[in-house]
Amino acid sequence: MKDVFNPLVLLVILLALAMRVTNADSEMATTLDLMMLTLCAVCGILSLVLGVARMMVRRRALMPIVWAVVYLIVGCCVWTISFKKTEQGEERASYLALTTQYRAEGNPMIRNEEGDSLPALAAALGETRVLEEILQVHGAEIPVEVKIEAAYAAAAAGKVSALELLLASGVPVDASYESTTLLNAAAQNGMTDAMLTLLKRGANVNLADDEGTSPLMSAVMTDRPTPVRLLLKYGADATQLDKNGRDAASYARSEEVSALLSPGTQL
Secondary structure: OHHHHHHHHHHHHHHHHHHHHHOOOHHHHHHHHHHHHHHHHHHHHHHHHHHHHHHHOOOOOHHHHHHHHHHHHHHHHHHHHHHHHHHOHHHHHHHHHHHHHHHHHOOOOOEOOOOOEHHHHHHHHOOHHHHHHHHHHHOOOOOHHHHHHHHHHHHHHOOHHHHHHHHHOOOOOOOEEOOEEHHHHHHHOOOHHHHHHHHHOOOOOOOOOOOOOOHHHHHHHOOOHHHHHHHHHOOOOOOOOOOOOOOHHHHOOOHHHHHHOOOOOOO
């Protein structure tokens, strides 16, 4: 029995981890996090104690030590996933609350205390089913400004399906929200798929925000070569200057990105 105990516990933790990653219910996620971290901590400590005890009596201690390390690694993974999900916890909780209110009242333009609309939250979280329902049932009632807000949220979060729904509903591909274009919002966050969606629909690759920051400059600031290469492929102007007189190359931090902006570079 002792030979299968750790593998069984690890299997339970991995199954719970899979449920945690795919589960959207915040309360369920918290319960799974607590269960997995508790199992990792208890089993890891027991394995470590057993390993030390075996070493003291000069018996084989390798496997208990190995299992202690395994539990430590899995526990760190669970902690990392929990932390990342917690960053969206408030946003998701707000989305769930607004969705419940929408179901009760039928008002798609309700907002939370921070001023975020339900369509914007749904778009940012990639909740396309609710977003599609809102656009189909209440599309004529929703001001274009609210749709643009949602499209901005989708572009910034890289939620391509939500972005495509909003563009199909009439959002201009070069729409601006809070002085920033949709393409710039995607570029600022390195969301290459969202950028490609906008570019294929004809987004102006050189349309800058109010500070003169172009999508290429925003992509360069992320220090990721892939979005930079994509914008250059679609004709981004590397010599364009912002209001501070700086071009895209002046924002580069790595040699790889700098090389892409050099004249004559093959993409």
